[in-house]
Amino acid sequence: MEIKTVKDAFDHVVKKQKLTSSKAIDLVNHVGKEIEQAISAIQENGTDGDVASKLNHEILLNLKKKLKEMVPVKQLESCQKEMNTVIGKWVKTTDKFFIEDISKAYRNVDMEPHLLSELIANHLYREALFDIGDKFIGEASCQASIEMKQLFQMMYEIHGALRAGKPEPALSWAMNNHDALLQNGSYLELKLHRIKFVEILKEGNRDEALLYARAYLTPFAPIHKDEFQRLSASIIWAGRLDQLPYTDFLLPTNWEKLAEEFAQQFCNLKGQSSTGPMGMTVAAGGQVLPIILKLMTVLTAKREWHSMKQVPFPLDLHKEFQFHSVFVCPVLREQGSDDNPPMLLPCGHVLSKQSTMKLSKNSSRSFKCPYCPLEALTSECKQLHI
């Protein structure tokens, strides 16, 4: 089903709603008009005397007859009924489109409950949901690491300060981790000094800027010569940065970008991935879930899914979920390892070492490639490094 079908169904509801509402308004107006007419006729007649009372009685009888003919309640009811039918159809369409029964893809996987709880708690801390994380730990009675909480508390404190335009905590962290950052090829420390330096320039204090540059920027001069020169030259524009030619120093997004870079480097140095493992797993699972749900519709028996060792076709994940190349031997259907590495056959096909050994009866004879008619000797196969 395409999203257009959902949109068409919605447009139909809107159309019907407009029509029903204008029908109802017309009807109510009509009833109101009849009543008003009757009231004004009664007011004209007055209420004194038998004649007036007889006339008024007739007016009321007439009104009653008209309203009976119109059956406004029934008309309103039928409008409402039509509307309900269209809305019901719309709900069914959206349910079909948006709400898949994902439990169809459920597999009973043996999992250590305490590990799972720990993973969830760590995920909450990673997302800066410290209170919820603490509450979760209490309720799940799990032992999430307190270090993890403290680690991310520290990260978010520094991150928040940076976003608020305060580089000092990040600077002191970066200076303490100077060597490790350089080893990672990161020049976050210089970027932090640069942003602080630009703040001093903004205030127009040339002497202070000069002292700061000498103390903190000069050490970076040998590696980042161009950057150092641009920064040194900027001192000329102290106090009048609106004329500074290096406009990239003044971008308002610099703080945000730096905060993100800091978080990445922080996680990196602490041996954590910059995106949490749980968030990543759920996102990757969400990406292949529609394909798995489709697979479930073609599987004849549910038990096939439960006994299936692997999905019968490759499930490609987007680049952000690919971290390293993986080789799976097409014969043994096992992932390559240091003991069983991928081997390139002379024909260009690749099998695992164990497969080539099996096919060649422990290198005692040549063997035919399972994927093409060419023969090979194990001595002709080359190990591939991934």
Ligand SMILES: [Zn+2]
């Ligand atoms: Zn081959």
